Amino acid sequence: MNLIDLLNNIDSFIWGPPLLILLVGTGIFFTFKLNFLQITKLPKALKLIFFAENDGSGDISSFGALCTALAATVGTGNIVGVATAVKAGGPGALFWMWVAAFFGMATKYAEGVLAIKYRTKDKNGQISGGPMYYILNGMGKKYKPLAMFFAFSGILVALLGIGTFTQVNAITDAIKGSLGINPKVTGIVLAVLVSLVVFGGLQSISKVATKVVPFMSIAYIVLCLLILGTYIKEIPIAFSLIIKGAFNTTAAFCGFLGATVSMAIRNGIARGVFSNESGLGSAPISAAAAKTEWPAEQGLISMTGTFIDSLIICTLTGLALILSGVWKSDFNGALMTQAAFKSILPTIGPLFLTLSLSLFAFTTILGWSYYGERCFEFLFGVKGINGYRTLFVLMVLLGAFLRLEVVWIIADIANGLMALPNLIALLFLSPVVVSETKLYMTHLDKKSSIKESKTMEM
Template identity: 65%
Template sequence: MVDILNQIDSFVWGPPLLVLLIGTGIMLTIRLRLLQIFRLPHALKLIFTAKNQGEGDIDSFKALCTALAATVGTGNIVGVATAVHAGGPGAVFWMWMAALVGMATKYAECLLAVKYRTVDKNGEISGGPMYYIEKGLGPKFKPLACIFAFFGVLVAFFGIGTFAQVNSIVEITRLTADVPVEYTAIVLTIVVAAVTIGGLQSIARAASKIVPAMAVIYVVSAAGFLIMFYEQIPAAIEQILVCAFTPTAASGGFLGATVMMAMRNGIARGVFSNESGLGSAPIVAAAAKTKWPAEQGFVSMTGTFIDTIIICTMTGLVLVVSGLWTSDLNGTALTNAAFLQAYPTWGSFILCIGLTLFAFTTILGWNYYGERCVEYLVGVKGIMPYRIIFIALVACGAFIKLEVIWILADIVNGLMAVPNLIALIGLSGVVVAETKRYYAHLAAEKEAEKAALVDQKVTAGH
């Protein structure tokens, strides 16, 4: 079974999808004039200053936190470890490249989600690739929208949403605190059920509290590690850059890797982590309170920056600096062993808390994504049966083998990305037009502020 899944995975994540994924990001980067670099300060500022006016279910910050809840997960810790273990240090560089072009992709897909959003029969906002495919590209593309929604449900059920996260939680709690798998599975299932039955408002409330705290805990811990071993950082960065373009020799338990292996693992794991181009983040971005689609595009774009450029880079540097990527260890065990070098007493517990919170919030975020896909396919009547199945799968996820989980997650991720990327190419003109409209609004706002200041001065002079 593993061999068959590996063959399917190699086909799905072969050159055509990598070209489509990176090519779409490059095309959007060019058409948007390197917006992810030149407009990044504006995007980061918007996280805290977005006005949250307009229709929507939740404010921009909660929408970002819910999207980050789904993206900042095991991909940042376990995914980076499996990428470096399989592709060598060069995989980290290709993660950066996937994130750089992925920021333009994330901006575009979240802009479109707000532009083409709708309201379901329960009065809740519905949006995402299935809606901008059908309403943006036209009704004749509805089958493509249905394909996206179908794979979206599969990713929630069998990909990022359940098995990969649950498996990581039970593994780290067993390694760290020797908690039996069954106990962790029971507690996790009950807590997930308690939060997800409440829907988006409940998930967003939990995410907006947990996500900032967990990101700070993990980033501070990883920064502490790098400060302790700061002398080795330049050599680690050099190794990442060299291995990105030259094959990595076999060493210790590491079997060696070609440039293609580094590229494939880095891009696939990078996408698994930040989900740019996958079409997941737009589903929650659509629910943000905003008048301007581009504004939410900017806020959502910072998710890829935070997820990959900051958090994944931290993990990658910790692994390369530790030197343990050449050992027989993989996944959680590899990252855990690296952290123990800096924190012999508390290393496992820091990682345990970080990984458990990361994985738990990813389960919550993906529960919502899958729910919106089900609502698109069968209407609001499918929401409660979906939630029940999702919770049951969380309970089962603890007992499935890690290798099978990651391959399965990779396959359904790739299949979900294809319809979304086709839509982004087809609607790139709309993205550019909306961006120009937003820039014009910002310029007009600036002029109005200047005029108001002049008036104030004139009034004060009289």
């Protein structure tokens, strides 16, 4: 057995049923513990995105923290990941992606609560938070090795995987395919752009994210809706395929292979988690920097990230693939999604997808640069932060020159390893999540009562 086969076996084991069950199981646990908060408080959460008070200590607004988190999650997973899941698991994979997202919203809420509850400041006066801090400050100093394990895994993922190589390759391949530009040229330009942003720190990353993420998300959603509008009569049939495919064997790969229920479940949940990152522990690193005094408030805002990423953007991508029929073609990954866009807008569609994929991947690079930086600061302090940023930019540059399968597999393994300490901490600190939720809901009730009494007096 060679090294790649060994790493593939380790990767399959880590991302096998035990971790997927733990990820979804944690979401189910919090769903019941918080009385289906992702349904009852979703309208409030969506309102808070734009109207949060932002009156607490922090480095950026709650909206900025959400956009930074979305910058890291809305990316290749929404375009390539959905296509891969539907190709391997059939339309039924989309149903299981919904399941992962629904329960993942409760997990993301808990992450946001603990991120604010246990955040701290580094020696530069910058907010630091995330799983490493709620493990250390919430669970106790004896669990510091667990916190260090998370931080080390986070650095590996940022430098070697989701944060650099996979995103860079997605951008260079898309631009080469559409515009014919040499990947090495694209890589150099990309590295320069990344350096201009990341050396400005979180404020700089947040400014870019709050402009690019909303614009591209809305534009991508509109184009997907155009595809859905063209096939509007077939939408009920598409939903029927999704529901049936979730529980029955369905044809895939043009009927050459059958996509079993287990394949639909595995691909739907795995790709769903990869896309929205609920339970992986990445998003609470940016959530910790939000200007709020209420942990539960940021928890609600964080929860909308999974809703937007998976239940809106991934769903629209999946429906576009199914309605256009390209899921049964020979295409895979980004080429499959490109074919769906091309079926409606032959010229503009592929170019727009290239732009979307490139900008989504670019913002993912920025988001993960910050995640890796905070993990680095936790382990080594603030003195080496500029050194980390320099190394990160170099890895972005290398991503255009190297295609190391071993590195990708190691990054995927590290991504799974990030989830383990985070999920342990979430379950351990679940009483804190419940307590903070009750405090905030009591605050809202009092606030509502005062408002009503003032209205009656008038």
